Amino acid sequence: MSDVMIEARDLTKRYDDVLALDKVSMTVRKGEVLGFLGPNGAGKSTTMKILTCFTAPTEGTAKISGFDIQEDSLAARAAIGYLPENNPLYPDMIVLEYLEFAAEIRGIAKADAKKRIKMIVEQTGLGAKFAQPIRTLSKGYRQRVGLAQALIHEPPILILDEPMSGLDPNQAVEIRDLIKEIGRSRTVVLSTHNLAEVQVACDRVLIISKGKIVADDTPDGLRERAGKARFVVGLIDGGPVDGSKASTDRAEKVLREVGGVERVRKLEAEAGEVRFEVLPKGTDDLRPALFKSAVDNQLTLIELSREGQNLEEIFRDLTTSAAKSASIAPAA
């Protein structure tokens, strides 16, 4: 039991008439990187604000590293490093000044603080920027400052609210790698609405929708749970398929008539190639049937592969329809 770092029980938050969180429970263990996934307004930030003791739940409780968020709020907060949404910082402060301030508030002794700051500046790659006012930094560097602030006291738990939103793709990858590295020795909860980030960075995913947890699984497990694979069929654009709409429609029709196929969709492809996505009705491997059908119809096959269904589709399925989500949600 001692490796449970975050334990939330039936967290409910009501803002006037709006139910922002509806009995959210979760357990996060030591060393886990948990992705908190959901559309905007689903309750991700509210959950994080409750766990970090910024706001109190209307009902329910949570323990952070064994400390109750209401009764032992100071001890709970001491165990957390937190990067709030939009990474608010004091623009007029110099990076070093800000980190010193954070270290002082965290009760780190002066001599230790110097060492810690040096280490953290190195770890987050802030090296050249630590004497600059925060307002002059790019968004990527500001994000590093926010992370450095959250890491200054070597917290066992890191809570990051949309740490990669608003960054350009290069910055996002850099920050994601940084989080991955940090996550090796810590428990990390990060929220996002970007699925690719979750797939790369997280061990476990919680999907939240309309204030309720609708799925709790590993990224792979989620994909498996959604069950169906998808097949990609690539044909040479030549011979029977000659680039005209009529010929691609014909090829599409051939694929659709293969037994066990539910849906066929044309995909983007490079010149000289036509690609289709084939979704099966069941879980059978359709590759032999697709191959045979292509040969029988004199279509030149250049690609035939089976892929797990995209996380994005699972996410859409889970968060758009309450009825569907109920069937996939754990029986908690």
Added chain:
Amino acid sequence: MSKTLTIARRELTGYFNGPAAYIVICLFLILLGIFFWSPFFLVNRSSVRGLFDMMSVLLLPTTAAITMGLLAEEKRTGTIETLLTMPLRDTEVIIGKFLGALALLAVLLVLTIPYPMSVHHLGRLDWGPVWSGYFAVLLQGAAMIAIGVLCSSYTENQLIAFFSAGMISFAFWIVSRFLPFVPTQIASFIEWISFDYHYENMLRGVIDSRDVIFFLSIIGFSLALAFRSLESRRWS
């Protein structure tokens, strides 16, 4: 306690990191100089009474200006979330902010000391009332700063914080001028709640504990309300 001082120091250096402190100090000293010295030679008396009367007026916009951003700006930009999720008590935040602004006021007051020193050069000056005068300004200023912290805690808009703090402090300050127009039953109460009445008492050179306690009560009450306001985020 040390965390309170950390917050206070951050606020104080924050004022000097931007133009805010310099603007406030310059305006205060220039206006004080103009309004104090221009009638000084007409009256032709070695007294700093006018200096403290003028300071009392200037405190109104000054304290409102240096407190307006204390919490309002943190709420607007969201830094309040980083701050309040650190292991800090809400009271430490409130008192730290209050002390930070008070420290700026103290710096400002120290910079006005050349004025009474100049008076001293021109004619002999009784320094007793000068020090009690400074104590009175600091105490009244502290009460106005506490009101400013309170107003700043209720809004995200600095302008609203500025005007509401200015209005409330002004009301406390002006209320004794209406004494002739109020029923006698409440006159003594009106007098008692007026900043001016207690300030005048202290300017006479006698520090009465009742005047000190009055200002300390205003400070305590305002900061307690500011604390409630900050705390209310948890339940709303």
